[in-house]
Amino acid sequence: MTPPDDDSRATSAAAAASSESHTKVLQGRYELGRILGRGGSSKVYRARDLRTGVHVAVKAVRKPPRRPSCPPEEDAAAARRSVERELAALRRVRGHPHVVRLLDVLASRSAVYLVLELARGGTVQSALEDMGRADEPVARRLFAQLASAVAHAHARGVFHRDVKPENLLLDERGDLKLTDFGLCAFAGGGGGELGADGLTATACGSPAYVAPEILLKKRYDPGKADVWSCGVVLFSLTAGYLPFNDGNLMGMYRKICAGRFRCPKWFAPELRSLIGKMLDPNPSTRIKVGGILEHPWLVKDGMSFVVAPTVGSCYYSTPEVVEWEAESELAREMNAFDILTFASGCDLSGLLIGTLSDRVRFIMSGMNGKSVLDQVEELGREEGFVVRRKEEAGFGGVLLVALGGKFVAQVSVYRLHDEILLVEAERASNEEEPKFWDKLRATLKF
Numbered sequence: 001m002t003p004p005d006d007d008s009r010a011t012s013a014a015a016a017a018s019s020e021s022h023t024k025v026l027q028g029r030y031e032l033g034r035i036l037g038r039g040g041s042s043k044v045y046r047a048r049d050l051r052t053g054v055h056v057a058v059k060a061v062r063k064p065p066r067r068p069s070c071p072p073e074e075d076a077a078a079a080r081r082s083v084e085r086e087l088a089a090l091r092r093v094r095g096h097p098h099v100v101r102l103l104d105v106l107a108s109r110s111a112v113y114l115v116l117e118l119a120r121g122g123t124v125q126s127a128l129e130d131m132g133r134a135d136e137p138v139a140r141r142l143f144a145q146l147a148s149a150v151a152h153a154h155a156r157g158v159f160h161r162d163v164k165p166e167n168l169l170l171d172e173r174g175d176l177k178l179t180d181f182g183l184c185a186f187a188g189g190g191g192g193e194l195g196a197d198g199l200t201a202t203a204c205g206s207p208a209y210v211a212p213e214i215l216l217k218k219r220y221d222p223g224k225a226d227v228w229s230c231g232v233v234l235f236s237l238t239a240g241y242l243p244f245n246d247g248n249l250m251g252m253y254r255k256i257c258a259g260r261f262r263c264p265k266w267f268a269p270e271l272r273s274l275i276g277k278m279l280d281p282n283p284s285t286r287i288k289v290g291g292i293l294e295h296p297w298l299v300k301d302g303m304s305f306v307v308a309p310t311v312g313s314c315y316y317s318t319p320e321v322v323e324w325e326a327e328s329e330l331a332r333e334m335n336a337f338d339i340l341t342f343a344s345g346c347d348l349s350g351l352l353i354g355t356l357s358d359r360v361r362f363i364m365s366g367m368n369g370k371s372v373l374d375q376v377e378e379l380g381r382e383e384g385f386v387v388r389r390k391e392e393a394g395f396g397g398v399l400l401v402a403l404g405g406k407f408v409a410q411v412s413v414y415r416l417h418d419e420i421l422l423v424e425a426e427r428a429s430n431e432e433e434p435k436f437w438d439k440l441r442a443t444l445k446f
């Protein structure tokens, strides 16, 4: 397949997500395959990272079509808020072995693409449809992983608010990954809508999993609402059907508000006890997520939970978690995702971050834009190129031209935030001046 020319790349990237075609390449890097799932405003594709060969999932979140009743700015702002919320949440909770991992973020004028680790085992919902219900040890393992992920998110001030089997993915080993933070709330005013009392009034969640206090339109504690939804998940996993069900929605709501459900007779007493504490219609007496992790039903089969002092969260004590702890300490470098979060005051439209074969955009932090361009200028002169400083937005750019007047490369620097720079380096083609490009790469460290 011949690569598209430069100008067509951004367009083809955006078109890729809207098309059902299976051979589109997003920003020269992610080859999109079949659709794995669809959400309200997204399509999720299986994809391959052409640089590493690793298979990933790309969630393409598009700006919604404008509604005639709604001013265009309102639509754009709502779409942007929802993506920012999901990104901010994934950033806060990243690194936990049972939360889906955000690998990269790309953006175009019409969509944001979240590159996520690929969960090859489908969703817990599809597994339940196939197997009916889970055996108790399997349910215990999956539920422990869910409780651990939710506890971790809460410890980081993120309340999911849409815990349900469709949002629980399974990897190839059958391990659970919590996903879809698009409806979450943040503690401490991080873009969510919690009041000073830590309560919210925003009604969200899926009917069968939603807590009574939300149905009753009370101000509610989103942490307790997550516990309720986890209780419904646990019941569904072990029973194979929902605890609150009725022919009509109002009937179901009445049962939810009364906390009226019946456990199947094969439920062990400890399982009944845990579900009863989670599906307590009174949020003030409902068990907290920390209590779940210590409940006797869960602390079986040699499982144990440890409170990580560094992050103050509870986690499922396995070698993977220990490894994650070490990795998360190291994972401090900036990536495209950080840029989007940092740049929340900037207009992100048209901001493309990523690597093409002959153009790269990357972040430099703690550097002065002018000195970056000075370094490029010096390198160009050493190589015998004609060097021209360009007046552009941001710090400007440096154009490097060969003696015959042929374009060699150009580097432009923009300021994103204080000392955070977005640097764009472009070259004529990847066949020409490879040594110079390597030197530039070494100088600018991209």
Ligand SMILES: Nc1ncnc2c1ncn2[C@@H]1O[C@H](COP(=O)(O)OP(=O)(O)OP(=O)(O)O)[C@@H](O)[C@H]1O
Pocket (backbone or CB within 6 Å): 036, 037, 038, 039, 040, 041, 042, 043, 044, 057, 059, 100, 116, 117, 118, 119, 120, 122, 123, 166, 167, 169, 179, 180, 182
């Ligand atoms: N990382 C992934 N690996 C594999 N499949 C995934 C992944 N992420 C999402 N999916 C699939 O895509 C579906 C939709 O994803 P997701 O729930 O994140 O989208 P959404 O737009 O936020 O959905 P909703 O409208 O329900 O909030 C999932 O139910 C799942 O089938």
